[in-house]
Amino acid sequence: MHANQVISVERLRQRYGDHEAVAGVSFEVGEGELFALLGTNGAGKTTTMETLEGFRPAGAGTVRVLGRDPYRERRAVRPQIGIMLQEGGFWGDLTVAETTAHWRGFTPRARPAAEVLGLVGLEDRAGVKVRQLSGGQKRRLDLALALLARPRVLFLDEPTTGMDPEARHATWRIVRDLVRDGTTVLLTTHYLEEAEQLADRLAIMHRGVIEQTGTVAEVVAGHGDRITFQMPERLQVRELPALGGVPAEITVDGGRATAAYTVRGDGLQAGLYELLRWADASGVALDGLQARSASLEDVFLRTATAAATPEGASR
Ligand SMILES: Nc1ncnc2c1ncn2[C@@H]1O[C@H](COP(=O)(O)OP(=O)(O)OP(=O)(O)O)[C@@H](O)[C@H]1O
Numbered sequence: 335m336h337a338n339q340v341i342s343v344e345r346l347r348q349r350y351g352d353h354e355a356v357a358g359v360s361f362e363v364g365e366g367e368l369f370a371l372l373g374t375n376g377a378g379k380t381t382t383m384e385t386l387e388g389f390r391p392a393g394a395g396t397v398r399v400l401g402r403d404p405y406r407e408r409r410a411v412r413p414q415i416g417i418m419l420q421e422g423g424f425w426g427d428l429t430v431a432e433t434t435a436h437w438r439g440f441t442p443r444a445r446p447a448a449e450v451l452g453l454v455g456l457e458d459r460a461g462v463k464v465r466q467l468s469g470g471q472k473r474r475l476d477l478a479l480a481l482l483a484r485p486r487v488l489f490l491d492e493p494t495t496g497m498d499p500e501a502r503h504a505t506w507r508i509v510r511d512l513v514r515d516g517t518t519v520l521l522t523t524h525y526l527e528e529a530e531q532l533a534d535r536l537a538i539m540h541r542g543v544i545e546q547t548g549t550v551a552e553v554v555a556g557h558g559d560r561i562t563f564q565m566p567e568r569l570q571v572r573e574l575p576a577l578g579g580v581p582a583e584i585t586v587d588g589g590r591a592t593a594a595y596t597v598r599g600d601g602l603q604a605g606l607y608e609l610l611r612w613a614d615a616s617g618v619a620l621d622g623l624q625a626r627s628a629s630l631e632d633v634f635l636r637t638a639t640a641a642a643t644p645e646g647a648s649r
Contacts, residue, residue, distance in 0.1 A: 338365035340487055340518040341386060345395035348381050355381045357542035358395070363535075368509070368519040370529040373539030374638050379522040380491060382539075386520065387417050387489055399487060413442060416485030418476045418493055426465030430456055430475060433464055434482075441482045450478040455504055469496030477505065481512075488512065490521045494528060506531050526630045538637050545637045550630055557628040557636070558596040561605055563620040565591035575612040577605040592622075 341363035348356040356378040363369040371379045384390055385397055388404035388411060397404060404411045424433055431447060438444040451457045454474040459467065467475065473496055480488060490509070494502040502525075509532055513519055523529055529536050530550055537547040546553050561577070565584060574582045574593060578601045582593045597605040606625050613620050 340365050340400060341520060342398045346392055346397055347394035349393055354542055359544055361537055363518055365518055366516045367534045368513050368532050370521045370533035370536040372529055372536055377539040378542045379539055383489055383491055383522060414486045416480035416483060416488045418480040418490045424464045429461055429463055431460040437479045437482055444482045445484060450481050453481060454478045470498055470501040473497055488517050488519045492522055526634055530630055538634055540638055553633055554628050554630060557633050558598045559602040559627050561595040561625045562592055563623040565593045566618055577608050
């Protein structure tokens with residue numbers, strides 16, 4: 335357990351009618367830590383987040399934010415948290431400055447408008463109507479409003495969706511600064527690079543449960559290095575060599591077959607050597623040859639695929 339635990343979720347369950355959207359999820363987030371919830375569509379990330387934000391009571395299990403029940407003790411918790419929803423409800427006819435002023439009216443001890451707009455790089459858009467903002471700029475306005483109350487805990491639900499790469503990187507810098515200054519952040523994202531860049535720890539959810547959790551290094555460790563190349567047309571799969579005893583797996587995407595080996599431990603160099611010697615002796619050209627460590631994306635895709643099979647589903 336983290337010394338200063340700010341968010342705690344224990345065996346949380348939530349259902350919508352007959353559908354169990356969250357099926358026993360547990361994790362903790364310490365003060366000044368950024369925890370990312372990743373997962374396939376419909377995995378239960380938003381439902382978990384909304385429970386922590388106090389929008390619904392836990393169906394079963396316990397959730398705590400700053401030591402309190404966010405639903406029952408909403409009045410105590412709400413002023414200390416900032417929420418950036420997936421789609422903020424703005425009035426398109428108001429300007430950025432008017433929208434900020436309006437929200438400041440509801441926020442005790444709010445930061446000055448110029449300060450929050452400066453934080454998210456929207457100071458030069460203050461006089462622009464919200465409907466004239468780009469999708470990425472609207473997301474930044476969402477973030478500005480979430481920061482008005484100088485929250486101790488920040489909930490970011492897909493914060494950079496719709497942003498161009500430059501705006502995304504700028505937002506990552508803002509979030510990093512907030513975390514460095516002690517803000518605790520729970521983030522959901524579909525951008526694995528975002529989690530790699532920002533998360534101290536993360537969880538990969540699928541169908542209401544956490545399939546993997548830890549730091550990026552911990553989650554990726556044990557998934558092996560990968561050697562891949564395009565399957566040569568003239569070759570049969572059984573003709574490929576086993577590397578260190580490991581056979582090739584074939585994946586077909588868009589009509590193109592790729593051969594992949596997953597090499598555990600420190601076998602990458604030896605495996606590659608074995609493959610190149612075989613290719614040389616057999617006169618086979620290995621187009622698109624790549625050798626690399628497992629990435630979060632590999633783990634994510636394997637987690638979702640494995641969990642979709644009957645063996646995965648029974649775990
Ligand atoms: N209000 C609701 N009523 C009924 N079912 C819902 C409701 N909200 C979510 N669900 C269902 O619960 C499951 C989990 O949804 P949730 O939005 O928590 O997933 P998510 O991981 O955030 O997905 P995404 O990545 O697509 O945003 C989904 O199957 C979804 O269809």
